Amino acid sequence: MIKAVIFDVDNTLTDFMRTKRAAVDSAVESMIDAGLRVRKEVMVEKIFATYWKEGVEDQKIFDKVLKSEFGRVDYKLLAAGIVGYRRSKAGTLALYPHVHLTLLELMRLGVKSAALSDAPKLEVWLRIVGLGLHHYFDHVVASEDLGKRKPAPEPFRKALELLGSEPAETIMVGDWAERDMLGARNLGIRTAWAKYGDTQGTVDSGAEFVLSDIHELVDIIRRENGPA
Numbered sequence: 001m002i003k004a005v006i007f008d009v010d011n012t013l014t015d016f017m018r019t020k021r022a023a024v025d026s027a028v029e030s031m032i033d034a035g036l037r038v039r040k041e042v043m044v045e046k047i048f049a050t051y052w053k054e055g056v057e058d059q060k061i062f063d064k065v066l067k068s069e070f071g072r073v074d075y076k077l078l079a080a081g082i083v084g085y086r087r088s089k090a091g092t093l094a095l096y097p098h099v100h101l102t103l104l105e106l107m108r109l110g111v112k113s114a115a116l117s118d119a120p121k122l123e124v125w126l127r128i129v130g131l132g133l134h135h136y137f138d139h140v141v142a143s144e145d146l147g148k149r150k151p152a153p154e155p156f157r158k159a160l161e162l163l164g165s166e167p168a169e170t171i172m173v174g175d176w177a178e179r180d181m182l183g184a185r186n187l188g189i190r191t192a193w194a195k196y197g198d199t200q201g202t203v204d205s206g207a208e209f210v211l212s213d214i215h216e217l218v219d220i221i222r223r224e225n226g227p228a
Contacts, residue, residue, distance in 0.1 A: 002221045004112040004165035006156070006189070007137075008174030009124060011197035012214075013099050013115075014131065020056060023089040024048065027062065030084025031077045038069075057119045095131055096196060098215035103136040105218045109225075114139040114159045116172075118149045118179070138163065150176075151183030160189070173217060177205040192217055 010016035028036075028043045036043070047065050051058065058064070062081045066073050106113055113136055117124045121142035128134050139162040141155055148154040160170060167188035174180025175197035184191050185206065193207035194214065209220055 001169055002111060002171055002190070002224050003169040004114065004160075004163040004171075005106060005217070005221075006114050006116050006159045006163070006170060006172045006184070008172075008176070008180050008194070009115050009117040009127060010119060011175040011199060012096075012173055012180075012194045013133065014093060014095055014127060015197070017199050019089055019092045019094070020051075022092045023085045026088035027081040027085035030080040031062075034077050034080035035074075036077050036080075057123065059120070090130075093127065093130060095133075096214055098213055100132070102215045102218055103133065105215075106221070107136060109218075109221065111221060112138045112163050112165065114141060114163050116141045116143075116150070116155055116159050118143045118155075120144055150179040151186065153183065153187055156183055156187050156189060160187075171209075171217070171221070173211070173214070176200065177202050177207070181205050181207045192220065 007013060024044055024047050028040050028047070031043070032038070032040060046069065047061060050061055050065050054061065054064065062078055063073050066078060103113060115124065115128060115137050119142065121144055124140060124142050128137065128140065139159065141159045141162065143149045143155045146154040146158060156172070160167065163170065168190065171190045171192050172180055172184035173192045173194055175194040177193065177200065181191045181193055191207040192209040192211050193205035195210050195212055196214070211217060
């Protein structure tokens with residue numbers, strides 16, 4: 001019996017990396033328009049190299065890159081980059097197909113849902129509210145609340161506690177095998193890998209279920225729970 005689902009957010013509910021790439025492109029274009037003398041593709045590459053090193057949720061990424069490249073932060077360029085980034089992010093952040101439908105059907109089935117993310121809590125809520133998902137989730141857990149990131153057990157345990165479900169009654173849905181799937185499996189939580197959101201080139205996720213579309217989760221739960 002599946003009573004609850006824990007959802008990762010980025011690259012599981014939202015096409016986060018598409019949004020990130022578009023936002024960084026816009027940020028660099030805005031900085032160049034404000035006077036930054038650099039080839040766009042070179043600056044974009046340096047920003048992403050810093051993201052991979054510091055984390056894609058680093059809120060000071062442009063400060064760090066500007067200081068690294070020029071020895072100081074030019075605040076006109078920084079402001080231009082931030083404005084360009086925010087404008088693009090607001091315009092390109094979107095859900096994968098069938099997310100609303102899936103969450104609505106889970107609600108109708110009486111299955112509880114929680115979101116679990118390694119992103120900063122405010123950023124998680126901004127995405128969830130901005131995309132109109134806040135009515136679907138019983139709880140939102142951000143790893144920063146616990147000082148531990150996935151695959152550490154603490155965020156998963158907190159989600160289980162808030163949902164009031166046992167690991168065997170819960171499915172974790174996420175795109176990152178080494179964090180979402182591994183962390184859930186270590187606690188006995190059942191797993192569904194969001195193959196559609198994979199950005200890691202994963203060959204074997206180790207998940208119990210593989211989703212090519214998020215709506216496949218509804219059929220899985222119906223089969224597991226049997227006739228109503």
